[in-house]
Every structure is written in structure tokens, then in C-alpha cells.
Amino acid sequence: MAILITTILFGLVGLALAVGGGQLLALDGSIYYLITGIAFIVTAVLLYLRRSTALTLYALIVLGSLGWAIWEVGFDWWQLGPRGGVIILLGIWLLTPWMRKPLGFQSPTGARYPVGAAPLAASVALAILIAVISMFTDPYDVEGELPEDAVAAAPTMGNPVPPGEWHQYGRTNYGQRYSPLDQINVENVDELEEVWRYQTGDVKLPEDVTETTYQVTPLKVGNSLFICTPHNWAIAIDATTGEEKWKYDPNAGLNPDRQHQTCRGVTYYADPQAQADAPCAERVYLPTSDARLIALDAASGEVCTSFADQGVLRLETGMPYNPAGYYYSTSPPVIAAGKIIIGGAVNDNYSTQSQSGVIRAFDVNSGELVWNWDSGNPEQTEPLPPGQTYTANSPNSWSIFSVDEELGLVYIPLGNQVPDQLGMGRSESVEKYSSSIVALDINTGADRWVFQTVHHDLWDMDVPAQPVLLDLTQDDGTVVPALVGPTKQGDIYVLNRQTGEPLLDVTAEPAPGGAIPEDFTAPTQPTSALTFKPEPLEEKDMWGISMFDQMVCRIRFHELNYEGRYTPPSINGTLVYPGNFGTFNWGSVAIDPERQVMFGMPTYLGFTVRLVPREEIPPKGADEKASEQGLNRNEGAPYGVYMGPFLGPLQIPCQAPPWGYVAGADLRTGEIAYKHRNGTVYDMTPLPLPFKVGVPGIGGPMITKGGVAFLGAAVDNYLRAYNLTTGEEIWRARLPAGGQATPMTYAVEDGRQFVVMVAGGHGSVGTKPGDYVIAYALPRD
Known part of the structure; x- marks a missing residue:
């Protein structure tokens, strides 16, 4: 019976x-699977005939597969495992006595003796x-060290903030995400323990949109x-105890079109003209998902009615279209020179009749434009x-701005025009400003310079991250005002923030052609000397849990259009890598302004994009999400687009891990010092497996x-x-929900340094939702 079942299994x-x-070979793919499939069928026939040569043939399959796998991917266990797992398990099965006996010598008395299997045993042992x-x-690990010596003894960190506080999203308007506190250090960080935990009460609801996420970085004053919550509650918490001080609910409601x-x-803003104890002398400005900006008293949470219209500024004013849920602000505005400066998020790929991407500055006290x-x-x-309205569907800025008040500039990361994947008919201004970093005059709004990171963007490569500012010391000792701009495509641009000129070389690299007939592609695309762009994918980079789903991914890889980074969207289907999830996203990077180094989390996930002619788009309501996954309808455009991660039949990435790293780079030289796999599959699989694969993520350091x-x-x-x-990695703490936010740190009155993390999950990446704010500190004494 064992022989019969094994014969059938090998045949299948x-x-x-x-x-x-055969299908893969017809697509100019590897011949390995066809040869191995034929060898399995022959082995099945030999097993059925009870020939001992079946074991010898299978030993050749094991050795051939092992040699082929090492030739393709070297000694990468995560790549070797899927290629050889099934083959080795079946080889071990063939070595069992109940398989070897039926194939062995039968004596005249009828006794059956197991066949010798030394070649097969040796080949299986070698493979193991x-x-x-x-x-x-780990062939992907980059070992190295960042310089430890301070280059700048007393660097400018932006607007003045007490060392123990955190006043802006990135601590200061420079966005460095750097704290001068050093009580917690590399020697004692492993002693950190939780000191308090607060739950907001704002939890994900069944009727919420998929991308209901908790991404807040708390401020400490x-x-x-x-803090704010996904449904736009504003909350004040005692920094020492974690007790709630006040809570404000703007009643932003729910809208499935968001x-x-x-x-x-x-x-946060402190009015320098107001008496310290006067109402609204210190204010918190809350952006909401129904396109409002609300001023609150930082002490009480009461609405500051002197601002705008009874404390509420309505951001839809002046927009050419105003369907509810299509425009709102997800990121905190910045305040500089008495002005509050804000952009807004526009729904990707809903409609060409989208709101303007206008950037506006309002008087911080009155709300006047x-x-x-x-x-x-x-x-x-x-x-x-x-009576005049802003330009419909101009590139918007949904991320965070940074400010240099001495230069009088605010730095805006700009996105693309909807639809992201269709470039025909774009205006001259869209071609100039789309997917760029723009420096605006704080006082007038005039643009002083623009640096475009993608030409004629067809891939949703918005500039997603807050530009980070620092004063960079050159080799000759001169100090240059610098801007560091992380991008989705993996390039990190280091620019002179006064002029927009590159401080690290930027080269023009040839880009693939082949756009749809109505469109075109830019012949070249910029690449920075400091880049985390991935190597182009090859068939050997396809992955799966087993050789079967890996083979399917190989077939799919050859079926898609792909000529490397910037392969244009197509009706056939295009592999976009890195995908629009980005190598870097809104979490940006963190910079040490003294050592002039950066720390970041490059992520690598391929996406697929398939254009759908308007007449072929199914009726409204069918598989449409107008986001990173599913059908994006692009109403008013000649094509919709199906988008999603490049996944195999088991809904895991088709490309091999690692999908996520931590990395450090020297900003003065542009050299990447290290790059290590980051994260495990503990929460990605049915079983809590602690395998350090290197997983994707979204959030900031x-x-x-x-x-x-x-x-x-x-x-x-x-x-x-x-x-x-x-x-x-020198310490970690288990979170009760997904940690897709950026941590911050501060000091309390007794001198202890706290680290705070918000854990609430992320709808698009599927992490566990929650409503937690957690503080950690070293033990007392």
C-alpha cells in the first residue's frame, strides 16, 4: 500500500x-521544473514496477536540485528551503524501511530484504x-559601523525646544526625530520596563474603512x-502617570468614501503675546478627516472660539469640487512666523474631479488666510x-512639512496628480511639481526652488516623508544647510536646503519605455548617490512556501511587464518594484545632527499594476477600494487600474525575503554602513514563529x-x-497591537527619561488594531 500511495504522489x-x-519554459524561464517533473514521473513508474533504481534516480534528483539551487541563490536558507523542502521530505520517506523493503531482494524462502540506499542517503544528508x-x-546582511565621534558639538536642531520635551511631530520643525537625552543608552536600554499604559477608547469599528490606522506621534509640553486618534479625538495625558487630563471629540463621523x-x-502653539494663564494662551490644533482644523485650549481641551469660525477652519473652502470624504488632512500642520501652514490628502484614483493640492497659510491666531x-x-x-477656486486635481501634499525659520522657508513633500498611473494630458505645472520637494517662502508662499524626484511619475511615487533638516559639515570644514529627502523609490536626496542643489551626486539613469500609446515615459530618472534602491528582480528571486507556489510566481513574473525600476503601467500588467508602498514612506528617517548620520527602515515589496480600459470596468461596487489594493476606478479617465501586492497563490509575497531592513548611513559621504534584516514572522503566520526573515513595515524611527x-x-x-x-537589536518589548507609529522620548520632573509608543495597528498591512499608548523607563535606582 505504501508503494502504491507513494507512486501516485510522485506521479502527481x-x-x-x-x-x-513547460509553461515556464515557454515564457523563456528555467528548464529545471520541466526536467524535475519528468524525473519524478519516471521515478513513479520505477516505484510502480518496484525497481530499486527508483532510489538511485531520486538521489540524482536531490543532487541536481541542490546544485541548481546553490547556483541560483547561494547559501540563503530562506531561498533554499522552498526549493528543497518537498524534495528532501520525500527523500527521507523513500529511505524508510517500509519503502525500501518492497524494492529489495526477495529470497527463495519469500523473505524480503531492504534495498541498499547509500547514494540516496548520502545525497539527502548532504542537502541537510x-x-x-x-x-x-546571511548573504544580504551588510556589516559595518557608523562613525561615533560628534562632527558638530552644538548643532542646530531647529526651533528651540527644552531637551526633555517634544514639541513638533519630529520634535522640532527640522523633523530630525532626535532627542538630546542620554539617560537611556546602549549599556542600559535592555533594562527598560513599562511604567504606564493608557487606552484611548477609540477602537476600530466594523463600519470603518480598511485603512483605519493609528499613526500618531505624541507631543510633550x-x-x-x-495625541490624536484615528477618529480624530484629541487627548491630553499626564506625561508622568499616563492619566487622562482631557478629551475632545470633534464628531468627524464615518464616511465610506474616505x-x-x-x-x-x-x-502645538504658545502665543507669545498672551498672558500665561489666559484661556487659549497655549493651543493644540487638530486636523480632522472631515476637512476641518480645530483650535483647542491646551490646558482644558475647550475650543478656542477666537480662531476662524468659532474655533473651526473649514478646509474645503475654495475647492472646485467638494464630495464629502474626498479631501481631508491626515498630518499635523506646521506653525512658523505666526502662520499655520497646511496641505491635505486627496483620495488616490477615485476621480479626475479631485480637489486641489493647494498649500495654505493662515494667521495662527485669527485663522485668516x-x-x-x-x-x-x-x-x-x-x-x-x-468666486475663484483653486486648480482641480493639482499635486497634493498629504505628509508632514519641515521649516527653517532663519531661511524663511517651509519644505513641502508633494505627491502626484490623480490618476497616479496615467500621465497623458498633464499640464506643464504638473510635470514640473509632481513628486517633488518644494521650498516655499514662509511669508509670501512663493516657491524658491523645486527638486523633482521622479519625472512624469506613473507609479504613485509621491514624496511621502517629511524632509529632514540639518547643518552638514563638509570635508573642508564648511557648514552647509542641508535637507534629507527619503523617497518611495529608495533614493535619499541630500540637498542644499537654501538652493535645492544636490550635496551628494544625483545622476540621470536610463529608464524603460513602452508606455500605452496615449502616454509616454521619461527617458531618464534621477538617482541619488545615497540610495537604497533594490537590485532589479530576476526569476531566481521568486519565492514561495514550496517549490510549487514558487514555480507559479516564476510564471507570473514572466507574464508581467518588467524591465526594472520605472517599468510603465500596462494593460497586460506590470510589476512595479519597489511598489507604491515605498522603500520609505511617511515614517521618514531619523538623523543624529551631532554625528551627522541617519537611521531608517527600507522596505521592499513589489506591486502589480494592470490598466483596465473604461469599457471593461465592472459595475460600481465590484472589488473596488481605490487604494493600494483592488480596483481603482479613476472616474473621468480612459482607464481604471487594478493594483495590489505581488503575491503568490498562498497570499505571501512572490519575491523572496528579506522584505524589510534597518539601515544606517553617513550623510557626509553617502556611504551605507550597515543593513540588517528587521522583524520576524511572529504575527504573520498561524503559528507564532520567531523567524527573523526581515519583514515589511510602515512607521518611523x-x-x-x-x-x-x-x-x-x-x-x-x-x-x-x-x-x-x-x-x-539590543532590546525589544511586545506590543498589544501593531506599532505602526513613530516613538518619541522625553524627561519628567524627577529626571527620568521615558520612551512612548502608540500601538493601534494599520488597516492596510493587517496588523492588530488597538488603542494603546505605552510608556517605558529604566527602573528607579
């Missing part, structure tokens, strides 16, 4: 591999030995933390007269003067601490 395996292998060796080898339901932070910069009408920065970098973000639910110099 061989048939699957031969059919799939190679597997064990590969478990201790005095002894208060200020693409995102999140809040990345609030904005001071200037507006609309990339579709960039010369008219004075407030629009009654934070650095302290103690030489420690803190990061949640990965899709396993942990907050981690790393040695900034080496990138080594």
Missing part, C-alpha cells in the same frame, strides 16, 4: 512540475548539511502629552478673490543622544531598540 508531483515547468550551514549565513481614517499628530500656493497656479499666492535608535513599524508587534552605531 511530477505532473504538476512538468506542466508548470547545506541547509544547516545556510541557516547561519510641560507635563502633558498631546480612503484613510487616521491622524498622525496635532500641532494669508497666502495660498497652488502648483496649478503657482504665481498667484495672494488669497483668491471670492527615533534616535537619542544615548546612541539608541527606537523603531516599531514592522508587521510583528514589537517596539525595538538598536545600537545606532552597528544596527544591532
Whole structure:
């Protein structure tokens, strides 16, 4: 019976591999699967005939598969495992006595003796030995160290903030995510323990949109933390005890047309003209998902009615279209020179009749409009007269701004025009400003310079991250005002923030052609000398749990259009890598302004994009999400688009891990010092497996003067601490929900340094939702 069942199994395996292998070979793919499939079928026939040569043939299959796998991917266990797992398990099965006996010698008395299987046993043992060796080898790991010496003894960190506080999203308007506190350091960080836990009460609802996420970075002023929640509650918490001080619910409601339901932070302001104890002398500004900006008293949470219309500024004013849920602000505005400056998020790929991406500055006290910069009408920065509207569907800025008040500039990361994947008919201004970093004059709104990171963007490569500012010391000792701009495509641009000129070389690289007939592609695309762009994918990079789903991914890889980074969208289907999830996203990078180094979390996930002619788009309501997954309808455009991660039949990435790293780079030289796999599959699989594969994530890092970098973000639910110099993980804490926010740190009145992390999950990446704010500190004494 064992022989019969094994014969059938080998035959089925061989048939699957031969059919799939033939299809793969027809696509100019590897011949391995076809040859191996035929060998399995022959082995099945020999087993059926009870020939001992079946074991010898199978030994050749094992050795051939092992040699082929090492030739393709070297000693990478995560790549070798899927290629050889099934083959080795079947080889071990063939070595069992109940398989060897039926194939062995039968004496005249009828006794059956097991056949010898030395070649098969040796080949299986060799394969297992190679597997064990590969478990201790990581061909993708980059070992190195960042320089530890301070380059700048007293660097400018932005607007003045007390060392123990955190006043803006990135601590200061420079966005460095760097704290000068050093009580927690690389020697004692492993002693951190939870000191309080607060739950907001704002939990994900069944009727919420998919991308309901908790991405807030708390602010710390005095002894208060200020946060917002996914449904736009504003809350003040005692920084020492974690007790709630006040809570404000703006009643933003729910709307299924909102693409995102999140809040990345609030904005704090202390009025220098007001008496310290006067109502609203200190304010918190809350952006909402129904396009309002609300001013609150930082002490009480009461609405500051002197601002705008009874404390509420309505951001839909002046928009050419106003369907509810299509426009809102997910990121905190910035305040500089008495002005509050804000952009807004526009739903990706809903409709060409989208709101403007205008950037506006309002008087921080009265709410009166001071200037507006609309990339579709960039010369008219004075407030629009009654009856005039902003340019429809101009590139918007949904992320966080940074500010240099001495230079009088605010730095805006700009996105693309809807639809992201269709470039025909774009105006000259869209072609100039789309997917760029723009420096605007704080007082007038005039643009002083623009640096475009993608030409004629067809891939949703918005500039997603807050530009980070620092003063960079050159080799000759001169100090240059610098801007560091992380991008989705993996390039990190280091620019002179006064002029927009590159401080690290930027080269023009040839880009693939082949756009649809109505469109075109840019012949070249910029690449920075400091880049985390991935190597182009090849067939050998396809992955799966087993050789079968890996084979399917190989077939799919060859079926898609792919010529490397910037392969244009197509009706056939295009592989976009890195995908629109980005190498870097809104979490940006953290920078030590003294050592002039950066720490970040590059992520690598391929996406697929398939254009759908308008007449072929199914009726409204069928598989449409107008976001990173599913059908994006693009109403008003000639094509819709199906988008989603490049996944195999088991809904795991088709590309091999690692999918996520932590990395450190020297900003003065542009050299990447280290790059290590980050995160485990603990929360990605049915079983809690602690395998350090290197998983994707979204969120940002934070650095302290103690030489420690803190990061949640990965899709396993942990907050981690790393040695900034080496990138080594030196502490971690289990979170009760996904940690897709950016941690921060501060000091309390008794001198203790706290680290705070928000854990609430992320709808698009599927981490566990929650409503937690958790503080950690070293034990007392």
C-alpha cells in the first residue's frame, strides 16, 4: 500500500512540475521544473514496477536540485528551503524501511530484504548539511559601523525646544526625530520596563474603512502629552502617570468614501503675546478627516472660539469640487512666523474631479488666510478673490512639512496628480511639481526652488516623508544647510536646503519605455548617490512556501511587464518594484545632527499594476477600494487600474525575503554602513514563529543622544531598540497591537527619561488594531 500511495504522489508531483515547468519554459524561464517533473514521473513508474533504481534516480534528483539551487541563490536558507523542502521530505520517506523493503531482494524462502540506499542517503544528508550551514549565513546582511565621534558639538536642531520635551511631530520643525537625552543608552536600554499604559477608547469599528490606522506621534509640553486618534479625538495625558487630563471629540463621523481614517499628530502653539494663564494662551490644533482644523485650549481641551469660525477652519473652502470624504488632512500642520501652514490628502484614483493640492497659510491666531500656493497656479499666492477656486486635481501634499525659520522657508513633500498611473494630458505645472520637494517662502508662499524626484511619475511615487533638516559639515570644514529627502523609490536626496542643489551626486539613469500609446515615459530618472534602491528582480528571486507556489510566481513574473525600476503601467500588467508602498514612506528617517548620520527602515515589496480600459470596468461596487489594493476606478479617465501586492497563490509575497531592513548611513559621504534584516514572522503566520526573515513595515524611527535608535513599524508587534552605531537589536518589548507609529522620548520632573509608543495597528498591512499608548523607563535606582 505504501508503494502504491507513494507512486501516485510522485506521479502527481511530477505532473504538476512538468506542466508548470513547460509553461515556464515557454515564457523563456528555467528548464529545471520541466526536467524535475519528468524525473519524478519516471521515478513513479520505477516505484510502480518496484525497481530499486527508483532510489538511485531520486538521489540524482536531490543532487541536481541542490546544485541548481546553490547556483541560483547561494547559501540563503530562506531561498533554499522552498526549493528543497518537498524534495528532501520525500527523500527521507523513500529511505524508510517500509519503502525500501518492497524494492529489495526477495529470497527463495519469500523473505524480503531492504534495498541498499547509500547514494540516496548520502545525497539527502548532504542537502541537510547545506541547509544547516545556510541557516547561519546571511548573504544580504551588510556589516559595518557608523562613525561615533560628534562632527558638530552644538548643532542646530531647529526651533528651540527644552531637551526633555517634544514639541513638533519630529520634535522640532527640522523633523530630525532626535532627542538630546542620554539617560537611556546602549549599556542600559535592555533594562527598560513599562511604567504606564493608557487606552484611548477609540477602537476600530466594523463600519470603518480598511485603512483605519493609528499613526500618531505624541507631543510633550510641560507635563502633558498631546495625541490624536484615528477618529480624530484629541487627548491630553499626564506625561508622568499616563492619566487622562482631557478629551475632545470633534464628531468627524464615518464616511465610506474616505480612503484613510487616521491622524498622525496635532500641532502645538504658545502665543507669545498672551498672558500665561489666559484661556487659549497655549493651543493644540487638530486636523480632522472631515476637512476641518480645530483650535483647542491646551490646558482644558475647550475650543478656542477666537480662531476662524468659532474655533473651526473649514478646509474645503475654495475647492472646485467638494464630495464629502474626498479631501481631508491626515498630518499635523506646521506653525512658523505666526502662520499655520497646511496641505491635505486627496483620495488616490477615485476621480479626475479631485480637489486641489493647494498649500495654505493662515494667521495662527485669527485663522485668516494669508497666502495660498497652488502648483496649478503657482504665481498667484495672494488669497483668491471670492468666486475663484483653486486648480482641480493639482499635486497634493498629504505628509508632514519641515521649516527653517532663519531661511524663511517651509519644505513641502508633494505627491502626484490623480490618476497616479496615467500621465497623458498633464499640464506643464504638473510635470514640473509632481513628486517633488518644494521650498516655499514662509511669508509670501512663493516657491524658491523645486527638486523633482521622479519625472512624469506613473507609479504613485509621491514624496511621502517629511524632509529632514540639518547643518552638514563638509570635508573642508564648511557648514552647509542641508535637507534629507527619503523617497518611495529608495533614493535619499541630500540637498542644499537654501538652493535645492544636490550635496551628494544625483545622476540621470536610463529608464524603460513602452508606455500605452496615449502616454509616454521619461527617458531618464534621477538617482541619488545615497540610495537604497533594490537590485532589479530576476526569476531566481521568486519565492514561495514550496517549490510549487514558487514555480507559479516564476510564471507570473514572466507574464508581467518588467524591465526594472520605472517599468510603465500596462494593460497586460506590470510589476512595479519597489511598489507604491515605498522603500520609505511617511515614517521618514531619523538623523543624529551631532554625528551627522541617519537611521531608517527600507522596505521592499513589489506591486502589480494592470490598466483596465473604461469599457471593461465592472459595475460600481465590484472589488473596488481605490487604494493600494483592488480596483481603482479613476472616474473621468480612459482607464481604471487594478493594483495590489505581488503575491503568490498562498497570499505571501512572490519575491523572496528579506522584505524589510534597518539601515544606517553617513550623510557626509553617502556611504551605507550597515543593513540588517528587521522583524520576524511572529504575527504573520498561524503559528507564532520567531523567524527573523526581515519583514515589511510602515512607521518611523527615533534616535537619542544615548546612541539608541527606537523603531516599531514592522508587521510583528514589537517596539525595538538598536545600537545606532552597528544596527544591532539590543532590546525589544511586545506590543498589544501593531506599532505602526513613530516613538518619541522625553524627561519628567524627577529626571527620568521615558520612551512612548502608540500601538493601534494599520488597516492596510493587517496588523492588530488597538488603542494603546505605552510608556517605558529604566527602573528607579
